[in-house]
Amino acid sequence: MHISFRLTSRLLAGTALAIASFCAIAAQDVIRIGELNSYKAQPAFLGPYKNGMELALEQINAAGGVNGRKLELVIRDDNANPGDAVRAAQELLAREKVDVLTGTFLSHVGLAVADFAKHKKRFFLASEPLTDKIVWADGNRYTYRLRASTYMQVAMLIPEAVKMHKKRWAIVYPNYEYGQSAATTFKTLLKQAQPDVEFVAEQASPLGKIDAGNVVQALADAKPDALFNVLFATDLTKFVRAGSQRNFFEGLSAVSLLTGEPEYLDTLGNETPEGWVVTGYPWYAIDTPEHKAFLEAYRARFNDYPRLGTVVGYNAIKSLAAGIAKAGSTDTDALIEAFKGLEVDTPFGRIMYRGIDHQSTMGAYVGSLAIKDGHGVMTDFRYVDGASVQPDDAQVRAWRPDSAN
Template identity: 55%
Template sequence: MSHPPLSRRAVVGGLAAAPFVVRAARAADGPVRIGELNSYGRMAAFAGPYRNAMQLAEDSINKAGGIKALGGRPIELVFRDDGSTPGDAVRVAEELLTRENVAFLCGTFLSNVGLAVADLANQRKVLFLATEPLTDALTMGSGNRYTFRVRPNTYMQTKMLVEAVKGRGIKRWAIVAPNYEYGQSAAANFKRLMAAAVPGFEVVAEQFPALGKIDAGATVGALAQAKADGLFNVLFAADLTAFVREGNTRGLFEKRIVASLLTGEPEYMIPLGDETPEGWITTGYPWESIDTPGHKAFVAAYRARFNDTPRLGSLLGYVVVHMIRDLLETAKSTETEAMIAALEGLTSETIAGKVTMRALDHQSTLGAWIGETALDGRRGTMRNARYADGADYMFPEAEVKAARKA
């Protein structure tokens, strides 16, 4: 049987289509590319160890055969700095999606940046696994079906602290927090939860210095004048160091209960050194006292590769990449809808214990360690630390449903 000769248009068209077919085949067989954007410049103390541990986990998974449900495809993390501003982050996220052809987005540090990328994910209908931003809004009033969060939010961590201090009988409190979404959210949660837990609770002073621009002398002076019996601190990074130094000098913390978010994280304890105040009730990461086999193996591998001790960012980065592995193994696809379906309700066994992504609000049950700050020689540490399972501190389901409908 003879065939009619091919026209020039058909030949050219076929040749033009061939590269597309080759690219599609390579994409199906090549790495699963994941766009990771974070404040690597401005928040290097956290983001650097976070990236280190992500790369450690990435290498471990790929050496073990990659994503088996996808034929052994390796994962490839594409790291970018988000500029620490909403505008820069949205631009970087767009570039990851269009130029780097990533399957989905993960990361961000600052709460306002995370909210901006979440909004973009909703508009573009792409998965966004927010790893670090803590604002409640991300999974509550501003939540969307494309955005999931790994770390415990401000409500969860503040509730852990309130549980730890409510029996102390302290009613007069002062608050100091950075003046942006995370700080405002934490302060509001503290007022709400303490008012419900402690009869007669009152806030006698509030200070909201600009993020990264604290006038420590003025802030400490205003808090000292209020003569509160308790202090709720939300400051972190360089603001925390300046505040603690000035507070120590002026005796602000003497004979006063201090409840502090994040201060027990090595990222913030290491810069404080021998200036670490003792006895603050805080959330953190006492890596040296966690003796589960999986965590000890992680610490050994991290120290061997980076010649350094892990930070909270390290733990988070390692957990996130293994959650991503479990997501892809369950979804058996990089299609957005398949990944969303897989992630809702997904349970991962991690070095921090079992972590489940609650389908209702896309908030994971990853917890935090609660303890007290202490000095070990010239370095800060945590004593009397215990792990608080995030599943015990999440927003009530009725409240989530009301917030996400609004």
């Protein structure tokens, strides 16, 4: 009986060891990407974003993966809260054993995860948060950022604002890091380009909780000639509706961040404020080979049209795949070096990640809003390469303490 027991124990131990070895080998064949985002809080952007990630993942894996290894996504919701985001990132690393981190939408959440990555010494590709701090004042060697920053997109709009020849400007923005950063940058850059400009009204609204009627009234009381808008999602819809009802926009020139993105134009519909100059994504009219191929693949896979979030999600996975392939591994230090000067082919053309501040050159489209068949569209648009609106190396060194890394 003792011999039988010992034999059984050895067999069980051997089986357990075999299973563990098999799991270890299987894990080595998969690259696990830990992604966290505000899916419940920002579904209009992040539902299509997730689809974009999945499309890129499927294409890469169908082509053999990266360095012979398949990619796998492990996704968590950060509840649009910095504390929850950090806890989710910790879980992804400790429990899920992911190789890299990516994601985040809201700027203050992105900054929290970037700081977490710095302390944990793990690679983080911030896909969407726009705050300038993530690559400049609070930048760190472990964090890269994909999407065109607040500074870059504001800089795209400044020439259009100057062409309007307006002196009295009003500003409205969501009162958190992204909105505050955009407002400050706009005032700085417009003042440099047009020294006689005046900022006669400024309204900062709680994110997702705008009192649209009172905001419009406060802006109207200042009698501005032009408006700079930074609101998005439901805040934007409420603001536009209240402004239209009060005839606030009549004769008022406007430039606006993000408003040309289909995530927000789809909701505005026939209430779209015609004539606003915006950054956005006119997917229906981009006539380039790389975008046509992307659009065709996305429609075939999801029977839908892409949003800007789709492109960001797609580009994030493509960037990680390119970086891991160049590094030859998922080692953090190797990835940091691989991303310096990394070039990635995207639906917007080839982009590059700068070594000095870890910002990509992904650009955006700038055009005017119009209504066509009851839908908001961008007209007279052009693509602005992100490289053309980035600060020079000397300015980056002044803003970013570790820019030499």
